[in-house]
Amino acid sequence: MTPKLLIVDDGDRHVELLHQFLRGYTYATRCDLPGPCWTCPSRPGCTLTHAHDLGEAQEALLRHPDVEVVLLDVVFDLPEARLAPLSDLTRTLSLTARQQLQGLDILHALRRQDAHLPIVLMTAAEELEYEDAAMSLSADEFATLAGAEAFDARVLELLIERVLARRRAHPAAGGYAFGSTSKMARLRRDAETLARTSLPMLVLGETGTGKSALVEQVIHTASRRPGPFVAVDLAALPETLVAAELFGTARGAFSGAVDRPGRFEAAHRGTLFLDEIGNLPLDSQRLLLLALEDGKVTRLGETTPRAVDVKLVAATNIDLTDAARRGAFRADLFARLNPAAALHVPPLRERMEDLPELATAFVARAFSAGADRALLVEYCERAGLRGPPSVTLKLGRPSPHASGVQLVLAEATLTALRRHAWPGNVRELELVLSSAAVFALADGLAALGEKQPQPAASVIPIPARLVRDLLTPLTQAVSMGLHFTVAPTPTLHGQPRSLERQLYERLFEETSGDFALMALRLLGKETPADARRVQLRFNQLGLRARGRPTSPKK
Amino acid sequence: MGKYASRTARNLPPTEIVPAVLAMLCRDLYDIPLLVTLTKLAGDHPALAPARLMARRIDVLEPKVRAGVVDAIREAADLAIQLDVGLRALPETIERAETPESE
Numbered sequence: 001m002t003p004k005l006l007i008v009d010d011g012d013r014h015v016e017l018l019h020q021f022l023r024g025y026t027y028a029t030r031c032d033l034p035g036p037c038w039t040c041p042s043r044p045g046c047t048l049t050h051a052h053d054l055g056e057a058q059e060a061l062l063r064h065p066d067v068e069v070v071l072l073d074v075v076f077d078l079p080e081a082r083l084a085p086l087s088d089l090t091r092t093l094s095l096t097a098r099q100q101l102q103g104l105d106i107l108h109a110l111r112r113q114d115a116h117l118p119i120v121l122m123t124a125a126e127e128l129e130y131e132d133a134a135m136s137l138s139a140d141e142f143a144t145l146a147g148a149e150a151f152d153a154r155v156l157e158l159l160i161e162r163v164l165a166r167r168r169a170h171p172a173a174g175g176y177a178f179g180s181t182s183k184m185a186r187l188r189r190d191a192e193t194l195a196r197t198s199l200p201m202l203v204l205g206e207t208g209t210g211k212s213a214l215v216e217q218v219i220h221t222a223s224r225r226p227g228p229f230v231a232v233d234l235a236a237l238p239e240t241l242v243a244a245e246l247f248g249t250a251r252g253a254f255s256g257a258v259d260r261p262g263r264f265e266a267a268h269r270g271t272l273f274l275d276e277i278g279n280l281p282l283d284s285q286r287l288l289l290l291a292l293e294d295g296k297v298t299r300l301g302e303t304t305p306r307a308v309d310v311k312l313v314a315a316t317n318i319d320l321t322d323a324a325r326r327g328a329f330r331a332d333l334f335a336r337l338n339p340a341a342a343l344h345v346p347p348l349r350e351r352m353e354d355l356p357e358l359a360t361a362f363v364a365r366a367f368s369a370g371a372d373r374a375l376l377v378e379y380c381e382r383a384g385l386r387g388p389p390s391v392t393l394k395l396g397r398p399s400p401h402a403s404g405v406q407l408v409l410a411e412a413t414l415t416a417l418r419r420h421a422w423p424g425n426v427r428e429l430e431l432v433l434s435s436a437a438v439f440a441l442a443d444g445l446a447a448l449g450e451k452q453p454q455p456a457a458s459v460i461p462i463p464a465r466l467v468r469d470l471l472t473p474l475t476q477a478v479s480m481g482l483h484f485t486v487a488p489t490p491t492l493h494g495q496p497r498s499l500e501r502q503l504y505e506r507l508f509e510e511t512s513g514d515f516a517l518m519a520l521r522l523l524g525k526e527t528p529a530d531a532r533r534v535q536l537r538f539n540q541l542g543l544r545a546r547g548r549p550t551s552p553k554k
Numbered sequence: 555m556g557k558y559a560s561r562t563a564r565n566l567p568p569t570e571i572v573p574a575v576l577a578m579l580c581r582d583l584y585d586i587p588l589l590v591t592l593t594k595l596a597g598d599h600p601a602l603a604p605a606r607l608m609a610r611r612i613d614v615l616e617p618k619v620r621a622g623v624v625d626a627i628r629e630a631a632d633l634a635i636q637l638d639v640g641l642r643a644l645p646e647t648i649e650r651a652e653t654p655e656s657e
Binding site: 013016017020021038151152153 | 557558561562564565567574575578
């Protein structure tokens, strides 16, 4: 998958060099034209090729949420009105000095929006006149300096790949949260080893154990295949459309059919992930077997096969051996998926030793970007906490020397988490913890109110009652028979959020928009405060009550 | 100064140099006259003699570089890189020159 870069520079020099010498990446521009800038007829004199200041950088990041690395100049010869807001580093400096360090103020501002966005600063440490500036960067594990030499495309490419790898592997930044148990270490080793072969792979595990994330974050990345990652949820496709979706169609194949490539062709030179492979209809199983054997697919309605180079990974939570025995799954296809080398992702209850590490990673991830990060930034400002906004989960008691916000989970609460059955596995854990953390911070923000910042404002306990309340609705959701649709999201952080959005949307519809009734379903209580909390979370999830049918106010 | 002069030179591909890259190289080497700039910044300091020689040679190559003569382009690029390296090492060079030899 080709990473996308955003260049932030007041001039054009870096842009030209990067476009000429680093063509293995795509670049986030401020225009709507497709294709790379270096072939664009509008190129001469175009100013939309990159961002020139913080405002344009933020605009570009909104337009391109898939930016993976920011390449940021340090010196910006801009008028004061266009400079980024002052940071702790530049607060006492002259205008000229601020211009010399403008890149750092831009970095500080971008960090408030995204804790883990990789940023490469286009300068060397010895070129920074201010030692404090270089020192402060060492605290940012996702920022790096371009090195001692002048611009060297090969060195820069290595740096870009290094910050990319660091982010992809970091659980708090969306990387797969393996934990430290020996069985997960073995799973990681096996996944990375098998990923580098061309053989199909099978991933087995209960719902919510992170099979999809394992395939995208670990297997596809470790395969180093240049093509894209394409995922198909076979449980979400109507049976009659599966073959067309996978293998494509030709005009005239059926009424309304057009020439359209299927997912196999879309995943050429990359990875094709078939989730819920047990749901594949028998006739499509035959076509899949042919594709695996011949390395070719034929669009429906055509006779000429097309060669495809695809790493196939399939996942399921059903017993395929039993399905093959019953004739529901072809035995020859099952054999082709290499079941002897299948990866088994254990359920959370079999790796409870990982719970503290997973909990810590999920809480950090919850505040890494988006509306929840904005909540954290607001809390840190109102509480008078200095330094980059950060949050850590502490188990048992807070640390006296930690910086940023500490969310404290009492031992008794941790014990309750360990005793929970976790039918939704890791996905459920992330949902519960991220929600508990956000609610606790929101309550903390409300409590700050008009008060002067207190020294202990950096420590927020997560109430046991809150965690208990959050554990209950998911069990209710299972008992209510709600069906959740799992679709690929750009980041792992998106999965529990997607699940939670669906829950709130369904309840909103069932209760005709009555937040008090929703609170009764979710929390077991319907006080005005509980209704407000539910409405706050509804809004935080990006859902809007306006325009939807609601019940009349009581 | 050396950093900007050598920016494109450091990244020249070993194969064909396309017009866009040549234009970038020319901007780096000739938008700001290197020899004039060196003299303006550092006067006639003897430690800068090698750098001035390289800058003068780069200037002499300008017509051929702009015309796309490959040998001239490669030579000018090499000189620009050497100029950058030399200028970065200048403080050390001066210190060595000014330190009396130990007996």
